Amino acid sequence: MKGLKYYHYQPCHRSMLFDLAQFVVEENYKHHDIPNIKRSKDEIYEIYEEETVFENSKIFVTKDYYNSIIGSIRVLKWNRTNILPIEKIFKVNLNEIITVENCEIWHIGRFAIKRGVDTKGFKIFKSLMVYAINEVCKTENSVAVAECDSKLLRILNLLGLETTVLADPIFYLGSDTIPVLFTHKSLTLFLEGNSHLLLENLALLHESVVFQAIA
Numbered sequence: 001m002k003g004l005k006y007y008h009y010q011p012c013h014r015s016m017l018f019d020l021a022q023f024v025v026e027e028n029y030k031h032h033d034i035p036n037i038k039r040s041k042d043e044i045y046e047i048y049e050e051e052t053v054f055e056n057s058k059i060f061v062t063k064d065y066y067n068s069i070i071g072s073i074r075v076l077k078w079n080r081t082n083i084l085p086i087e088k089i090f091k092v093n094l095n096e097i098i099t100v101e102n103c104e105i106w107h108i109g110r111f112a113i114k115r116g117v118d119t120k121g122f123k124i125f126k127s128l129m130v131y132a133i134n135e136v137c138k139t140e141n142s143v144a145v146a147e148c149d150s151k152l153l154r155i156l157n158l159l160g161l162e163t164t165v166l167a168d169p170i171f172y173l174g175s176d177t178i179p180v181l182f183t184h185k186s187l188t189l190f191l192e193g194n195s196h197l198l199l200e201n202l203a204l205l206h207e208s209v210v211f212q213a214i215a
Contacts, residue, residue, distance in 0.1 A: 006127065010058040012051070012074075020059055020110055021047040023069045027112040028175070047110070053082050059110070060131045062124050070114040071124045075132040075144075078105045085109055086145050090167040090179045094145065097166060098181070104142040108132050108182075111152070123197075126159075130197045133187045144182040149175040160193065162186040 009016050025044045051057065054076050062071035078084060080095060084107050087094060098105055113125055136144045148156065150169065157163065163180040170177060191198075 006060065006062050006131070008058055008060050008131070012057055012059050014052060016059060017051045018044075018048050019069060020061070020072055020074065021045070021051065023072055023114075024110045024112045027114055030115045050085060050088075051110075055079075058135060060128055062128065070117055071128055072110055072112050073108065073128040073132045074110040075106060075108050075135045077135075078107055080105065084145070086147055086166070086179045089147065089170065089172060089177075092167050092179060098143060100141070100143075102141055104136075104139050106136045106142060106144040108136070108144050108146040111146075126194055127197045129156075130191060130194045133191050134198060136182075137184065137188050137191050140184065142184050144187060145179065146182070147172070147177050147179050149177050151175070153178055153180065159190065160186075161190050 012020075021044045025040050025047060029040055051074070056079065057074055057076035059072065059074045061069050061073075064070050078094070084094065086092065086107065086109075094105060111128065113121055113128075117124065133144070136142050145166070148163075153163065161182060163182060163186075166179040166181055
């Protein structure tokens with residue numbers, strides 16, 4: 001597939017947040033072979049409303065030649081006040097779980113890859129993960145939390161990302177989903193092993209600027 005481009009958005013406009021929510025919900029149902037039933041519309045709006053609350057978020061997306069999203073991920077620095085999806089869904093209290101003094105907590109979410117993407121799909125997957133993890137690792141005293149379906153969690157573990165499970169899995173967006181914690185050490189090792197996927201000027205880019213194209 002030619003003409004793939006990566007974009008980042010910050011601040012995240014409402015139109016982008018809605019596009020993100022719609023893409024994530026629809027692709028999750030497709031990947032798990034669940035019909036696009038009516039409740040998925042409710043979930044789109046629910047996720048959209050959740051995302052409008054966060055101010056310190058950054059969205060990374062991959063778009064194809066037709067400017068359609070084919071991959072997404074969102075990373076945000078938590079202010080320890082707003083309710084994160086992982087807290088809402090799994091009823092966990094991150095302030096009680098993560099008690100390290102001055103530790104920054106980041107949430108990585110809204111990860112999805114369009115079903116049917118060709119052989120570059122895995123590179124898109126790793127690139128989006130690297131861009132999100134890079135945001136977390138800019139601060140040494142930081143950790144990340146995320147909700148992963150069981151298949152994604154297995155892949156992340158095989159890639160060397162060590163995780164700590166924070167609660168029992170629940171059925172969410174079409175699959176068993178598990179809340180996990182990533183340590184700074186584990187994220188850094190993954191980032192170092194995939195540094196070639198980053199551009200040197202990543203931190204200097206502005207809203208909606210193309211920062212990588214795959215030939």
